[in-house]
Structure formats: structure tokens, C-alpha cells
Amino acid sequence: MRIIILRLFTCIALLCASLSSAMAVEKTTPDVIQKAARQFLDRFTEDARAKGQTVTYTLGTLDSRIRLAPCPSGPDISFSSDPMRSTQPTLEVQCNDKRPWRLFLSATVSIQGDGLIAARTLTRGARVTADMIEAKPIVLNDVRRGPITDPQTLIGMEVRRSVNAGTVFTADIVTEPDAVTRGDHVIIVARSGPVEVESRGKALANAHVGEQVMVENLHSSRTLRATVTGPGRVEVLM
Template sequence: MPNAFCTPHRAVCAVRWSGLLLAFLLLGRMAHAGEVEVLEQTAREWIEPALAASLPADGSAPLRTEVDIGSLDSRLRLAPCDKVEAFMPPGSRLWGRSRVGLRCVEGARRWSVYLPVTVKAFGPAWVLKRAVGAGATLTQEDAELAEVDWAAHRAGVLAAPERWVGLETAFPLTPGQPLREHMVRPMKAFEAGAQVRVMGGSGGIRISATGQAMTTGLVGQNARVRLPGGKVVNGLVQADQTVELAL
């Protein structure tokens, strides 16, 4: 018992025991800080190749990425682990605000923790020069190239003009917005039930017929048409409101 050794000088003994207790506490905190640092380093080493593999490949130039990795809760107390691996939680990706998981795969007790991660990916994109109303047809003059953060929104950037020129806006757009996938939709060529011309041919021979559209015709997408004899065909909707068959 401590008192057995402290009878002559209780005050000095108390100071010594307080110092020892503080030292043990500091050592414990240092060990915990070291464990947290190792875990965070494991996440960093995993993120770099995983991010490189997940970047979109349709940009006109490589994307310049910035990664901000958060910290683990300092109050965490994890069981010893011989092997820790990093992973992405189901349904998430390294894009914008996300999380990276760390789990113990070899240890007496299994555990999982999560680190907050923010990914920014800067690259060229088409940015609107002026306001555009809903349902308007986009032209090359509506946008200009600028560097933006591709990861600021989950919807993909429309980096190539052919992916947005001639399409309709899905909702009103404002100047400075980068053009993204959710902002546009194919132009409607005809409604279901309309009379449309079906075209087709091969080897220099072209045929045409008039039929009834069974589905709405969106430019660049397939539509079903019932011909006068009752046969139903599929073809690609053209901007001139015809349906092109592949024969």
C-alpha cells in the first residue's frame, strides 16, 4: 500500500504518486495519439490509388485533385489490432464529401471506424455565360470553358460539347453554372400516338412508311412504332421527327 512507504513524509509522497499518475496518463495519451496517427496514415495511403482509379475519364485534361482528410474522434478507444484495412462504405464514393472506413481484420476484437474525407477535382468544364430558361435548346454560344470543381455535385460534368449542344434544359439555369448531366434532357420529337415516318435501308436502297408512335420520341433515343400491317418496330428518333431503322 502507498501509505506504508509515505508515513514520514506524506506530502512528498503524495507529490511523487501524483507525478507518477500524471506520467502514466501522458504515456497512455501518447500511445493513443500514435495509434490514431497510424490509422489516419493507413487511410491516406489507401485513398491516393483509389481516387486515381475512380476519376472520370471524359475530361479534356487530367483533373487536379485536392483531398482533405478529417480526424478520428480523440475519445475513441480501440482494441489492439494486428491488421487494419481501409474501405469505402457501401453506396459511397470518393467524390465531394464522403467517408473512408477503417476496420480491424486481424485482432481479438473486430471494429470499424470512419474518417470524414472531402475530395475536390478541378478541371475544365462548360460554364453558362447567361441565364437559360427551362425547356430551352442549348447552343455552343450559351457556355464557355472554365476551371471548376467537378466533385462539387454528384451529377457528372458534361465535358464534351456533343453531350449538351442541341439538348433541352431540364430546369432554369443561371450564369456561372457548370453544365452537368442532370441539367439537360433529349429534345422531344413527338408524343406517343402521333403519326411518324419510319425510314430505313441498306446497300443504297431506302424505304419509308408511316406508322403510329407507341412511345414518346426523344431525339437520340429508341422509340417503338406500329406499322399499318400491325408490326411493331424499334428505331432511333431523329431531330427531323423521323424514326431510323437499322436494317
């Protein structure tokens, strides 16, 4: 009888250990989360390398006692903010299975690549040309407001304020130049459905494409409110 009871207790103990082990396997642990986060950042690194950029990163730590509901499909990882705007973006980790959960994981990410800098001192109002630009390796996501990396989007832009040589070009430094300037002769397009009539006019103020501007029709001397559609061209809806 004693042997039977002993065997029964042994079986119960083994069963409990087996169940405990199975439950432990089912739980989502910090190791599982960090492995998924590293895989996500490795893919991000590969994508950046294809653009000629170099990424280095360090993951933050999680409380080793964390045990979350199982996530059979695997955790979904994403940046909670634009990694190009900060060297310390946060990763959002979530599970969308039957027992959903979400947490945030800190990280330090450095994205190195060519930024565009001013080759010399530029004065306010200058139009950017190719010889005013130099490429220089920088930490792209350590530049406030985000650097401009495509020379073609920079050439032809107007400098908002004076900048020193070596300044990294960012979106707040340049602006689209005026498409029409006060006193310029412009083409006024009067449109009504498929019908349009062109006449000559004079701009009475400066304006960018898409902005409204007052123009004088040189034929009728009437003053009209028109929308700038391109350099030297405005449109009036009839």
C-alpha cells in the same frame, strides 16, 4: 539467496515489459490507421491530378485510446460513398485478416476542376451547341447532382427547363432529345430472325431511343407499336 530472488524478479519484469512492448507493436493504433488513410487520399489526389483536377483534404480524428487487432496485410481503405457527390465523404477502413475489424473515418475533400456552365440564358427545349458552353473552375463535388465535365456528352442534348447564364450543367438540366417526333416520317423495320423488311411510316407521338411509340404504316394504314432504334427509325418484331 536474496540476490538470486532479486535477479529473478528483474528477469520477470524485463520479460513482462518485452511482452507488453510486443503486444503494443502488434495492435493497430490510430496512427497506423491515419497513415494508411493519408496514403489512400494521396493516391486519389495523384489520380485526380492526371485528370487535370486538384484535390485538397483534411482527415478527421480518431480516439487515441483505440487499439484494434493486428492487421499484418495493412488496412484496406475505400470511400463509403461517391466522393464526387460530397465534400465530406466517409472513409471505410477495414482489416480482412484473421481477426477482422472495420471502422469509419471522416474526411473533408475538395475536388477542383473545370465545370461546364451556360454561356448565356437558355430556354426550355433548346438543343445545346458548343457556343452555349463555357468551362469554369469550380469545386466539382460541391455541385448538387454532380456536374457534367465532358462537352461531347452535352452537345446535342435538350434543355429540360430554362437556365440562367452561369448555371453549372448537371444531368438533371438536360435530356436526350426525342429521336422521333409526332408527325415525323419514319422507316419501319419489320424483323423476323435474320429477315427484315423496311417500309415507310408516320410517328403518332414523340419518343426517345429505346422507347415504344405508335406508328402508322403508310402503305397499309395499319397502326403498329414499335421500338425507336435511332433518329427516324423504329423496329417491329414479327
